[in-house]
Each structure stands twice: as structure tokens, then as C-alpha cells.
Amino acid sequence: MTRIGIAGAGAFGVALAVALAQAGRAVTLWGRDTAGIEALRTRRESPRLNGVILPETVSVTAEIGEMAACGPVLLAVPMQALSGLLTQHGAALDGRTLVACCKGVDLATGRGPSALIAEACPGTTPAVLTGPSFAADIARGLPTALTLACADAETGARLQERLSTPALRLYRSLDVIGAELGGALKNVMAIASGIVIGSGLGESARAALITRGFAEMQRFARAYGAEPETLAGLSGFGDLVLTCTSAQSRNFRYGAALGEGAYFDPQITVEGAATARAVAAIAKARGIDMPVTQSVAHVIDGRRSIQEAVKILLSRPLKEE
Ligand SMILES: NC(=O)C1=CN([C@@H]2O[C@H](COP(=O)(O)OP(=O)(O)OC[C@H]3O[C@@H](n4cnc5c(N)ncnc54)[C@H](O)[C@@H]3O)[C@@H](O)[C@H]2O)C=CC1
Numbered sequence: 001m002t003r004i005g006i007a008g009a010g011a012f013g014v015a016l017a018v019a020l021a022q023a024g025r026a027v028t029l030w031g032r033d034t035a036g037i038e039a040l041r042t043r044r045e046s047p048r049l050n051g052v053i054l055p056e057t058v059s060v061t062a063e064i065g066e067m068a069a070c071g072p073v074l075l076a077v078p079m080q081a082l083s084g085l086l087t088q089h090g091a092a093l094d095g096r097t098l099v100a101c102c103k104g105v106d107l108a109t110g111r112g113p114s115a116l117i118a119e120a121c122p123g124t125t126p127a128v129l130t131g132p133s134f135a136a137d138i139a140r141g142l143p144t145a146l147t148l149a150c151a152d153a154e155t156g157a158r159l160q161e162r163l164s165t166p167a168l169r170l171y172r173s174l175d176v177i178g179a180e181l182g183g184a185l186k187n188v189m190a191i192a193s194g195i196v197i198g199s200g201l202g203e204s205a206r207a208a209l210i211t212r213g214f215a216e217m218q219r220f221a222r223a224y225g226a227e228p229e230t231l232a233g234l235s236g237f238g239d240l241v242l243t244c245t246s247a248q249s250r251n252f253r254y255g256a257a258l259g260e261g262a263y264f265d266p267q268i269t270v271e272g273a274a275t276a277r278a279v280a281a282i283a284k285a286r287g288i289d290m291p292v293t294q295s296v297a298h299v300i301d302g303r304r305s306i307q308e309a310v311k312i313l314l315s316r317p318l319k320e321e
């Protein structure tokens with residue numbers, strides 16, 4: 001049986017390991033933190049997933065060399081850590097089929113996960129696994145549908161087969177750019193939705209924000225050659241709906257804390273913050289109209305108050321939908 005590798009033992013990496021192992025797949029889970037990995041190996045519980053037990057069949061390791069025994073390797077680290085992971089371990093991972101599970105745009109280079117992988121590991125065809133799925137839901141075996149995007153049809157079909165389980169339903173796509181941009185951009189909108197709800201602007205305002213945010217996501221993705229249908233699928237629209245409407249989303253909760261003026265733990269992974277900055281800079285340079293993203297970037301950097309941002313968004317010229 002082909003062994004599946006997972007690099008990154010945070011909430012998503014552990015959840016995927018649980019789901020795949022429960023479906024009878026051979027799984028090796030790698031993490032960089034030796035002490036944390038030893039605790040996970042012996043206690044079979046992650047502090048990031050309360051009440052979830054990692055099956056004994058999952059091999060847990062802090063040795064990246066063990067990924068050599070795996071077919072596909074799922075990269076489940078935060079987007080801003082991907083470049084560092086590839087710099088450090090690219091040689092050990094090259095030649096495997098690498099599947100990016102991170103959602104975002106790299107702030108330093110303005111590139112998405114597939115471009116970073118292709119550069120660091122030229123011997124691999126990158127794929128992307130993305131879509132509406134909270135780690136806790138996947139780990140509990142709740143029904144979930146995701147997009148598996150790979151430019152190589154044969155590799156994509158093989159991955160779809162290997163990574164689908166009775167509860168985890170993968171849809172195939174050739175549009176890697178569209179899939180990864182959907183997952184990256186929706187996090188920015190989730191922060192914006194959290195701000196709207198946290199600052200008491202109401203649910204009608206949130207619906208307007210989600211809709212106009214979606215228009216903005218499509219505009220940006222189109223400029224990168226993405227297929228419009230991809231953005232309307234699980235990786236774009238599907239994940240936008242999930243994270244803009246659920247307090248399970250860390251991006252939403254971060255936005256809500258900003259809106260309420262409440263504390264938010266800076267240790268928590270909030271992908272949309274760096275991505276808002278990266279996308280706002282690209283959009284400005286390329287002349288792509290991204291008013292919501294620009295506003296989120298301004299608010300999180302403290303360059304604009306929420307009240308100023310809302311006033312600016314509402315006073316834009318009236319136009320056709
Ligand atoms: N948690 C969720 O519900 C979902 C998360 N994702 C995506 O998965 C990615 C990872 O998110 P989570 O697992 O939730 O984050 P997390 O914060 O729970 O865990 C991140 C893990 O990455 C590790 N890490 C950080 N930098 C590293 C490096 N340079 N090398 C090796 N490991 C490193 C950390 O030690 C930690 O174990 C994000 O892009 C997120 O958007 C996607 C779908 C669902």
C-alpha cells in the first residue's frame with residue numbers, strides 16, 4: 001500500500017492523519033518540534049484538537065528522512081512557513097508528489113504554494129488540497145468535500161483516489177491557480193466578515209460583504225488566469241461561505257476581535273492577515289480593484305480605523321452589479 005506522508009503536525013496535519021488512518025491508509029506524520037512530536041507519539045492526542053485520538057497505526061516522527069518512504073506528501077504548515085520548510089527540507093521532499101494544504105500568498109514573494117513548491121522541488125508536480133473543512137470536523141469523521149487540484153490529470157486522479165475516504169470526498173480539478181487563490185482570498189474575506197459582525201454592523205452588511213468580496217476574489221483570480229468555475233466551486237465560494245459565517249474559523253474570530261476591540265492570541269494561525277497584505281500590494285501594483293482586501297490590510301496594520309474603512313467602502317461610486 002502506498003504510504004501517505006504528512007509534513008506539519010498542527011491541527012490540519014493531525015486531522016488529515018486521523019481521517020486517512022481511519023480509512024485504512026498507511027500514514028506517516030512528520031513534525032519539526034521534537035518534544036511535541038514525542039508527546040504526540042506517546043499520548044496520541046494533539047493540544048490543537050481536543051478529544052481527538054490519533055490512531056496507533058499513524059507513524060509519528062521528527063525525522064524528515066522518513067518522508068522518503070511515502071508516495072504523496074501533504075504539506076500542512078502555515079503559508080508563511082512553507083518557504084522555510086522547503087528551503088530546509090526541499091531536497092528530502094523532492095521527487096515525492098507534494099500536495100500543498102496551506103491557504104495563502106507568500107508575503108515575501110507574492111507567490112502561492114504551488115509556485116514555491118515548483119521552484120524548490122523541480123522534480124515534483126505540485127498539487128493543492130483545499131476547500132471548506134475545519135480540522136475538527138475532518139478529525140471527527142464528519143462529511144467533508146474538498147478540491148484536489150493538479151495540472152497533471154493522471155497525478156490528480158491518482159491523488160483523488162488515494163486521499164478520498166468514505167467521509168472525505170475529493171473533487172478533481174486541473175486549475176491549480178484557481179484552487180489555491182480561492183483558498184487564499186477567502187481568508188481575507190473571513191477577517192472582513194468577522195470585523196463586520198464584531199463591530200455590530202449586522203448580518204445584512206455581512207451578506208453584502210461576502211457577495212462583493214466574492215466579486216473581488218473572482219477579479220483577482222481572473223487576472224492570474226484562473227477558471228471562473230473554480231472560484232465558484234468548493235475552494236472559492238464553498239470555503240468563503242464556511243469561514244465568513246462560522247466562529248470556528250480563526251480568521252473570522254480574529255476579525256471579530258478587531259471589531260470588538262478585544263485581545264486575540266498572536267500565536268494562533270490567521271492566514272488571512274499576511275495574505276491581505278500580500279494581495280493588497282499585488283493588486284495595487286497591477287491595478288486590480290480590490291477595495292475590501294485593501295481595507296482589511298489597512299485596518300490590520302492600524303493605518304485606518306474600522307469606521308474610516310467602512311466610510312470609504314460605502315462612499316465608492318455607485319455602479320452596476
Ligand atoms: N485548521 C483548519 O481547520 C484548517 C487549516 N488549513 C490550512 O492548513 C495550514 C496549517 O494550518 P493548521 O494546521 O491549522 O495550523 P496550526 O497552527 O494548527 O499548525 C501549524 C503547524 O505547522 C508547524 N510549522 C510551522 N512552521 C513550520 C516550519 N517551518 N516547518 C515545519 N513545521 C512548521 C507548527 O509547528 C504547527 O505544528 C494553514 O494554511 C491553514 O489555512 C486548511 C483547512 C483547515
Ligand SMILES: O=C(CO)COP(=O)(O)O
Nearest residue numbers: 131132133134249250251
Ligand atoms: O480554512 C479553513 C476552513 O476551510 C480553516 O479556517 P481558519 O483558518 O479561519 O480557521
